[in-house]
Amino acid sequence: xxxxxxYSLAEGQSEAQTAALQDLVSGLKAEGVEGFxxxxxxxxxxxxxxxxxxxxxxxxxxxxxxxxxxAAYRDGARPRFTAPPKTTPISRVxxxxx
Numbered sequence: 136x137x138x139x140x141x142y143s144l145a146e147g148q149s150e151a152q153t154a155a156l157q158d159l160v161s162g163l164k165a166e167g168v169e170g171f172x173x174x175x176x177x178x179x180x181x182x183x184x185x186x187x188x189x190x191x192x193x194x195x196x197x198x199x200x201x202x203x204x205x206a207a208y209r210d211g212a213r214p215r216f217t218a219p220p221k222t223t224p225i226s227r228v229x230x231x232x233x
Contacts, residue, residue, distance in 0.1 A: 136196070140186035141221040148215040149181040155208055155215065156184070162204025170195020182217075189227065 144152055156175035163173065170192065176185045190196040199205055212220075 136192075137187065137189040137225045137227065139223040139225045140188065141223075142184040142186065142215075143217045143221075144182045144184065144215055145217050146182060149177065149184075152184055152215050153177065155211060156186070159204050159208040162207060163199075163202060166202055166204055168198050168202045168204070171199045173199070186220075187225075 142152065160173060160175070171188060171190045174187050176187075178185065188196075188199065190199070
């Protein structure tokens with residue numbers, strides 16, 4: 136179970152989004168929150184970023200949502216975005232990680 140997250144940024148917010156995503160990941164690691172993975176990607180378009188979350192189960196998803204790191208990221212996100220992030224449920228069907 137996972138989520139594809141598409142971020143639409145305001146002009147000039149690429150560096151701020153990069154820093155915010157790096158802080159999110161650092162914060163999640165520091166908290167020791169487990170049961171999921173998160174990877175953030177920049178695209179060639181500086182106003183478009185993508186995140187991929189994979190959860191071991193519903194409890195892992197809830198731990199992510201309840202984490203202090205995600206709360207801090209979410210609370211500071213509004214000025215960077217032109218719209219709320221678009222989320223699409225995804226399911227892994229093949230991966231080199233397995």
